[in-house]
Amino acid sequence: MKFRIALLLSAWMLGFLPSASHAELAQEFMLKNGMKIIVKEDHRAPTVAHMVWYKAGSMDEHNGVTGVAHALEHMMFKGTKTLKPGEFSQRVAALGGRENAFTSKDYTGYFQQIEKSKLEKVMALEADRMANLVLDKEEFSREIRVVMEERRWRTEDQPIPLVYEALNATAFMAHPYHHPIAGWMSDLLSMTVQDAKTWYERWYAPNNAVMVVTGDVEAKQVFALAEKHFGKIPRKAVPVTRPQEEPPQRGIRRVTVKAPAENPYVVLAFKVPALRDVEKDDESHALDVLAAILDGYDNARLNAKLVRTDRVANSAGAGYSNIARGPVLFLLDGTPAAGTTTEQLEKLLRAEVERIANEGISEQELKRVKTQLIAGQIYKRDSIFGQAMEIGTMEMSGISHTKIDRIIEKLKEVTAAQVQAVAKKYFGDDALTVATLVPLPLSEKKAPAAPKGLRH
């Protein structure tokens, strides 16, 4: 089964630690039209991951048309001036390729995995749809229904995703991270093919795109192919998304979601710094290590204490992804065990951070976390796809992929005192949002009425 992925890589789903490789260094090249090409050679197997990333995600949308970044992603498979709807996928399939696309808050990406001799063919296809997409009204009217089914499947019928939707909408009032990647259902219902067209024309330009290729290729050859297929696509004036900075939070916020489920769930989101400058943002690196001390391995603090020893939770976790265009959150979450309430679990999760703030961490814990970091750099080399994802995610956030190794070095330098300091500084009430799932029995929830006006 293949899915176009809407929610992949939302901030809290990304692995907690980016890691680097001692293998071949990635090479970078800029086309005259402003498109960046990044190639990382890896000759272990005769395959290639080819990706084109656009710096346009749900955070670039406006009110009333939320979800359009994702809807356009679906429409990118619906034909160009020379390809019929669906033909893109047929051609990739005929080459033995696997393909998909993903939309996040920060970007939209398209990829193919193929045997190496097929690279030029998929590149030509990708270049074609960067410039020549045809947005047909009939196709759109069908595809937007698929998009709505996707939203139902991923969010409307899923208690935990509903909680995260409410969490983001509560934590972010001014910043567009307020809106779900999939868009609000009402916006999907009123979306038109013109909305998709406007989006495509505004953002799909070579100077707003980055190509990432990893695998069994020669970098120079890839640059030449990119020049050949993308080089003639003209640059566009791409708008600048306004800062829409989130004003400082002035007190704890709470939101409750009732949905059919068995177990309650609670997630705490603290506003903390993102990583903007790898050299200077030591607090961000320290927060990264803090997340690993709490939840970076089997017997890390939250699982050891709350699940294994005290048995007050069935699961407990921490997450911090500092690589993003917008503001980031440090998350603590968990499902209480029988006999514990979400209110109690909320306090217990915070108590673990407070314990670090008061007592610090042991050198042994710190060493353990760093050991995993170093090994992670080696393990990640097993996947060319994973390495391409890492490069693309960094680039989209505004941090060069050349900093990947440097981040690891900086993480290795983090001290126990720095971890203790961030645990003290960032986990008060004032910048905290708490979202709680209140389970409803299956029989009590009334199914919403069917959307009107969809059939044609």
Next chain:
Amino acid sequence: MTRILFAFLLTFAGIGTASAALKIQSWTLANGARVLFVENHSIPILDISVEFDAGSRRDPQGKSGTAELTNAMLARGLRATTTPYAESEMSEAQISDAIADVAAQRGGGTGGDRAGASLRTLSSRAERDASVSLLSRILAHPSFPENLLERDKARTIAAIREDETKPESIGSKAFWRLLYGSHPYSQYPTEASVTSITRDDLVAFHNTHYVANRAVIAMIGDITRDDADAIARQLTARLPQGAPLPALPAVEVPAPSEERIAHPATQAHILLGLPAVVRGEPDYFPLLVGNYTLGGGGFVSRLTHEVREKRGLSYSVYSYFNPMAQPGPFQAGLQTQKEQTDEALKVVRSTIADFLRNGPTPQELKAAKDNLIGGFALRIDNNRKILDNIAAIGFYNLPLDYLDTWTAKVEKVTIADVKAAFQRKVALDRMSTVIVGNAK
């Protein structure tokens, strides 16, 4: 849920393959353990999996969940032993910390047929020795502490109750129940069955099933064949010999039925299928090639075209064969807004019916082969994928040249082969249907 996730894994793993360059070395130890090894020095890592005939089909009657709990509790504590080595006891926390200290990653799990443990470790001597030695003990000397069993049972039951609210889990359980009647494949853990499991049950299950003579050890990575042999011996040195396991009842295709289960979700979840295919059977390749056209080929399959592209009825619609030790299911499914359930189901049924009647067109057959053969390299392009493939080859006793002959077997499938195999295995009037969310 575990079973379904595992099922997908099997489907993909099983159809994987090798370039000519992939050399699988295989041998059997004196204690009966089977070893499959691929030497690969491109990254300084080693991946290992050790599997047994210890899947959920071996659950004792009325105690569904025993196989899963036994596997999940392997690393909850190790007992002190004197033979074959003097080793002291270890707690759950000590085991976890010891693994983390050498940056190893422990995996594993329980499927319908097999269960076991896996390890990813750095191949450097100190780290490798420490992690392999720990894995050997985890497989052989779990202490199954009583108090942790109570904790893990409570967590398992909470998860079961959660699953009972989710349409996809409800549907999947009903699907296996309808298809497999009284066969063990139909069973799944319930609150009652898990409650009844005791520490003695785990000890007995472990002693009977985690045995040297049925161990299948798959390895790929940065070690030599001599290293691999030594590691395989170490991994099984502490394991006992097991008596033959009882034969399992045959799978019988039940009378077709339709079950509709009420649920408040906005979408209905629809599943249809029947028991169909055994690992390694001759019909497998025609079924694989044919199903690419019917519902396996992602965005280009007939089901996706008819249900999603032409009518916008669903985000995901698929069909696949899940070959198992005994006939595993053919399954087709989708999710759609409730009000469209009957329309969508009709389209799925007529698409399958048409395919059964006429098979693929010559163009479709070519497209299927182009994709499967052209994409073959992607099935074995990293250690993790190769490990999955050789583990399946070992467990299901597939020929060692399975990966080498894979593309040739795909290539030689004809339209007549596809039609004949589908007609043998899949008939609309023998298929059962589960619909969660649209009760009538």
